[in-house]
Amino acid sequence: MELLRNAVRPYAWGSRTIIPELQGRPVPAPHPEAELWMGAHPGDPSHVVGPDGVERSLLEVVEADPLGQLGEKCARRWDGRLPFLLKILAVEEPLSMQAHPSAEQAAAGYAREEAAGIARDAANRNYPDPTAKPELVCALTEFHALAGFRDPHRTVELLNAIETPGLAKYTQLLSAQPDSDGLRALFTTWITLPQATLDELLPEVLDACVLHVKERGEFDLECRTILELGEAHPQDAGVLAALLLNRLVLRAGEAIYLPAGNLHLYLRGTAVEILANSDNILRCGLTPKHVDVPELLRVVDFRCEGMPVQLPEPGQRAAVYHTDAPEFELSRFEWTERDRQSVAVEPAGPQILLCTQGRVRVRALDGTELELGRGQSLWLAASDPAVELVPVGGDAVQLFRATPGTCAD
CATH class of the missing domain: 2.60.120.10 (Jelly Rolls)
Known part of the structure; x- marks a missing residue:
């Protein structure tokens, strides 16, 4: 430790x-x-x-x-x-x-x-x-x-809400095929547009977004985001691609x-x-960094299955954010000002503990202990003994724990 x-x-x-x-x-x-x-x-x-x-x-x-x-399992799995x-x-x-x-x-x-x-x-x-x-x-x-592609039916509604003469044919492309294949077709079309075409289309789209925001339209947040990106990158096809993603x-x-x-x-x-x-x-x-469009298209997943948000459970001292990633798992521990209950943390291969609020004492079963303040972190090797987390002082405490993914077991 x-x-x-x-x-x-x-x-x-x-x-x-x-x-x-x-x-x-x-x-x-x-x-x-x-x-x-x-x-x-x-x-x-x-x-x-x-x-x-x-x-x-x-x-x-x-x-x-x-x-x-x-640990043997992690070392073997990840070379x-x-x-x-x-x-x-x-x-x-x-x-x-x-x-x-x-x-x-x-x-x-x-x-x-x-x-x-x-x-x-x-x-x-x-x-x-x-x-x-x-x-x-x-x-x-x-x-x-x-993050992730918005449901194409909803994206068609957004495109209709900001429709311009230059945008209309692209809206029709997706409305004619409102599925992952239609998204792939529209996305590919937009990110491969000739620069001259892009230079004509983007100002139209940005002007339409300005009007939508002024009229307090349904897609106000989405349009404000496009305007923000368009101001920073006025000639970039990525501004159009942003119209297709979930705004979270x-x-x-x-x-x-x-x-x-x-x-x-x-x-x-x-x-x-x-x-x-x-x-x-x-x-x-x-x-300004390297963009490889053909390779990007091989990698991007155009399925539109929504973008689930993992919500913390109110009043729970410990929460685990579940994924199918074998490389990692993230947990969060929280204590209120009145909650001073210690929490036992069993060995789980290599671990990093990060304190983001308050102070916490990390006490090992062999008697070793370290205190973490806000912004501090520590390393627990797989060979280290189990530890106990003890909130210190009268403030609320928050701590994150990183480990290899349990789905790798």
Whole structure:
């Protein structure tokens, strides 16, 4: 059981206040801070801090003793790698629109690019590793996102509500086939439009969205989102693609799971994210980075099955966010100001505990204990004994726990 010192990723879309404030550092930070990484990702691993203050890379710790740190089952299943990465997201501006491959797609894509001799850090590399990248995001504050394809009948209603002469034929394309095949056809048409056609269509759509907002139409939130994206990316086909996705507003504690193929875009808010330890991203647009349309179309899942939101149960001290991802599972523990009941946590392979509110004492059965304050985290190796979580002080406490997925057992 050791404290972690974690890496901050300074992407341009991040906040200058959220992560520094969480960690008790001066606010605002000199530059945007977008993500706080907790794990053994090769690009920016956490460091474990020993009782003597000596730090060691968690990646090196795991590589030196995979059986002791991960446990035999996890080490064997994931070839000696920690399979998950835990993050804090501080989203102040929209990210790129993207999807992630399945395990089979990632393995095949990685093999193709290795055979083609594309450097793993090349800008046009789609698959820097051969693994899947499912993810789950749990809101800490109100969190806004686009995720998954909206029911096409409902999307036809949206397109009719903002219809323009240039948009009409595309609305008819989907209304004639309001299913996943129709969505694929419309999405493919839009993201492959010649730039000259796009430059004519996008201003029409944005003007129609302005009018819809002024008239307080039914799709006010969707139109405001399109206007926001259009202002930042005035010539990008991803703005049109955003018309096809579910517009979600998560409240604190609510979560969405993004399996392989789910097209999504985070807009703003603060969240805990857990994902497979992979860098495989297929971008659709709204970014200056590499966009490979043919490969994206192979990966995107056009099924429109709704985008279920996992809701926390009121009054429950512990909650598990269920997914079919073998790489990870996320749990949340909460105590009110009056609730000081301890909670036992059994060994579950490698674990990361993250405190996001209040203070909690982590006490091992062998007598070892560490106290976590807001913004702090610790590493529990598979060989560590069971621990007990004890809220400290009189404030409400919130703690997240990351483990390998139970469906991998």
